Amino acid sequence: MVTRGFVGRRQPPETGARLPPGQYLTEDFPILQIGPNPTVDLATWTFTLRAGSRPIKAWSWAEFEALPRTTWKGDIHCVTKWSKFDTTWEGVSFDDLLADAGIEAPTNFLLAESHDDYTTNVPVADLVGGRALVATRYEGQPIHPDHGGPARLFVPHLYFWKSAKWVKGLRFTQVDTAGFWELRGYHMYGDPWREQRYIGD
């Protein structure tokens, strides 16, 4: 359905090729979250892997910072339509977390859990093979609380709501279990290149 008089702003081809459908390029870094920043104290911070309710392994901040580091550089895409190019994130890869815990993933799905009670689901297959981090640095600096610091999940090939801010742990689940936004009409998987914003997309 054509809207009379609408022409739109075409991107240069090199920008357009990097933008998933329905996205636009932004230079700033918008902040979207369900409530205020939670208070997170590094002295008591722990990151916990769980299988259901059973803890598998927990790290203190010092222990977490001592794990092998991985750097990722590239583009991120938010379901609210902005994309940001050439961002740099550093943290611990999901592979290195499992290796340090001495386990293989016990199920094919998990829920990321945050200090503000936010949750989001991601298939394990989307986290292994260097595809995801628990990030603690953005552009070389500790992540500001506004952007999810001290630690956020980072899964850049999915819409950014999957990259849970203030993450406190990952809970393996037997089945793919909807998180906060997925219970409210957002897509279970969230691939920006297939424009999976909402259920049914």
Next chain:
Amino acid sequence: MIESVIEPVVFRWHEAEITALSPVTPHVRSVRLRCSLAEAYRAGQHVDVRLTAEDGYQAQRSYSIASAQDGSGTLELMIEALPDGEVSGWFSHLAEIGDRVELRGPIGGSFSWDGPDGGPLLLGGGGSGVVPLLAMLRRRAQGWRQIPAALIYSARTRAEAIAVAELERLAEADPNFSLHLATTREPGGKRIDAPLVAEALARIGAPGKVFLCGSNRFVAAASDLILAEGVAPGLIRTERFGA
């Protein structure tokens, strides 16, 4: 989490026709649209708007709904003209009555309110962030005026404050509603501060629901001030726009 889980919904694109256009402020235009979505939304929710060019190129943006459901089969958006805005530019300069666009939603169940959710309601809006809060106040005025409500509203100038006349009329006519306006770019103006938040809380008592919407700087400042007054973080829901 204090809210109940919402049934998963499928958002599809719906055709919508512009039925009315009017200026709200020098930079904000009211756009009323006839659309089937107008029969089922909660105050505070937003819609995605999609425009399509003749060659098939499309652009989408999200806009909060300003109206409360009123049985007219229409809903109202208030669209601020952003510099170089791809979608807002079309609405601000080219849109005419009878033009057609597409909408889907309503989106954003966690940032929404209806009378049965109760109160007291503490609302904080910065600039065009007041739009979803205006929808909540319009909903409240449809039969929930016994619920105490306060709106803290930060705008650059009075001329740029959205629906300020409507809000002031409501505050005059309704002893359970108070408006706390802070203008930041006028002589004698100020940003929101602790006394303003304390004054709003004194009018409504301990809030049952807090909704904050605006720029990141506004929402962060308002959250900090409200938390400092002892309000539980779990009561606060936020929506922010970029920059």
